[in-house]
Amino acid sequence: MNRIDERHTMFARMNYKEGTYQYEDYYEKNKDKKTLDDEIRKKPNLCSPGTMSYDPINSPMAEAAFMFLQDIHGLAEKTPSRDKVEVNKDTISKRLKGLAIHYGACLSNTLEMKDYHYYSHRGRQDNSYGEEIKSLHPYGVVFAVEMDKDMINRGPQVSEIIETSKAYVDVSIIGMIISYYIRSLGYEARNHMDANYLVVAPLVALDGGIGDIGRNGIITTRKYGSRVRLGVVTTNMPLNQDPKDTFGLDHFCNLCRNCSIVCPGKAIEKGDKTLINNDLRWQINQENCYDRWRSLGTDCGICISSCPFSQGVDMENIKTFENNREAIKNILNSFRETHKIRPYIKDPPLWLK
Numbered sequence: 427m428n429r430i431d432e433r434h435t436m437f438a439r440m441n442y443k444e445g446t447y448q449y450e451d452y453y454e455k456n457k458d459k460k461t462l463d464d465e466i467r468k469k470p471n472l473c474s475p476g477t478m479s480y481d482p483i484n485s486p487m488a489e490a491a492f493m494f495l496q497d498i499h500g501l502a503e504k505t506p507s508r509d510k511v512e513v514n515k516d517t518i519s520k521r522l523k524g525l526a527i528h529y530g531a532c533l534s535n536t537l538e539m540k541d542y543h544y545y546s547h548r549g550r551q552d553n554s555y556g557e558e559i560k561s562l563h564p565y566g567v568v569f570a571v572e573m574d575k576d577m578i579n580r581g582p583q584v585s586e587i588i589e590t591s592k593a594y595v596d597v598s599i600i601g602m603i604i605s606y607y608i609r610s611l612g613y614e615a616r617n618h619m620d621a622n623y624l625v626v627a628p629l630v631a632l633d634g635g636i637g638d639i640g641r642n643g644i645i646t647t648r649k650y651g652s653r654v655r656l657g658v659v660t661t662n663m664p665l666n667q668d669p670k671d672t673f674g675l676d677h678f679c680n681l682c683r684n685c686s687i688v689c690p691g692k693a694i695e696k697g698d699k700t701l702i703n704n705d706l707r708w709q710i711n712q713e714n715c716y717d718r719w720r721s722l723g724t725d726c727g728i729c730i731s732s733c734p735f736s737q738g739v740d741m742e743n744i745k746t747f748e749n750n751r752e753a754i755k756n757i758l759n760s761f762r763e764t765h766k767i768r769p770y771i772k773d774p775p776l777w778l779k
């Protein structure tokens with residue numbers, strides 16, 4: 427698999443302002459993307475007046491979380507202590523996973539990082555735009571934080587982005603503590619956090635055994651579905667490789683298609699996987715998805731709530747869905763009886779009314 431260039435991601439592209447070096451450079455090299463991106467840029471931003479979900483008191487809560495995260499970017503990388511503590515790989519892997527859980531993660535694993543886990547170039551921040559990512563730590567800790575089911579089931583209302591922004595804060599704080607801890611033991615550590623990633627977090631989570639990637643293009647876990655946010659810390663401290671946690675999600679997605687049916691941006695494939703970047707997978711249309719976010723004013727979340735795994739699937743007696751049509755059909759029938767196509771809570775919680 428080739429490394430992905432962060433400059434092509436929608437969040438990076440939407441930061442390129444007309445008249446800046448980034449804008450001129452990017453659209454000189456990617457002329458086909460300019461017209462569409464210029465159109466999307468004209469729309470109001472997420473959490474802003476003019477969007478469908480805007481609320482002058484509630485929308486700034488999500489914005490506040492992202493502003494805070496921007497302010498702590500500088501803490502993601504620091505010099506390690508000069509006194510190195512000798513650590514046993516098994517022991518420290520166990521400690522780091524436990525520390526993430528203790529600080530609020532619902533899932534946590536360690537892994538050996540691969541080349542393709544890292545972006546090839548940076549794109550999100552003006553001051554690092556176009557920088558080649560060269561220093562690749564060989565090990566990583568990957569963890570997930572659960573998002574509140576009722577808040578996510580309110581998507582695409584503002585409650586949804588209040589929840590996702592909170593989860594970005596939660597994983598960032600956990601990542602900071604893990605990084606500070608590793609550095610105090612004398613090893614390098616970098617926290618990959620919102621708008622400050624060197625890694626593609628879903629690929630790290632897939633190889634680190636957090637879950638599988640389905641039709642909706644996001645990590646889907648057995649227990650919490652895609653109702654999670656991911657954090658990653660990379661390091662030069664040797665760590666164990668946890669096993670992958672593939673449970674035949676492709677087979678489930680082949681029969682399900684809930685997310686593609688409900689997606690208001692028509693961004694999710696209804697057909698089969700295709701070969702992308704030397705890998706067979708379903709590819710989200712990121713332009714369609716992000717364009718819809720700018721109209722809604724939130725990061726939507728409808729595909730998350732429509733996924734049966736996000737609402738809870740009893741997998742106690744199911745090892746895998748591979749060639750298990752009977753189990754898939756039973757789960758889909760019961761989901762549709764309860765939620766039709768997806769659960770939706772119209773009103774905000776009392777504290778946001």
Ligand code: SF4
Pocket residue numbers: 688689690691692693694710714715716718719725726727728729730
């Ligand atoms: S977030 Fe919304 S628009 Fe984007 S893929 Fe999911 S359902 Fe579609």
Ligand code: SF4
Pocket residue numbers: 640641642643646678679680682683684685686729732733734735
């Ligand atoms: S909603 Fe269905 S098709 Fe979409 S990711 Fe979840 S299981 Fe797969």
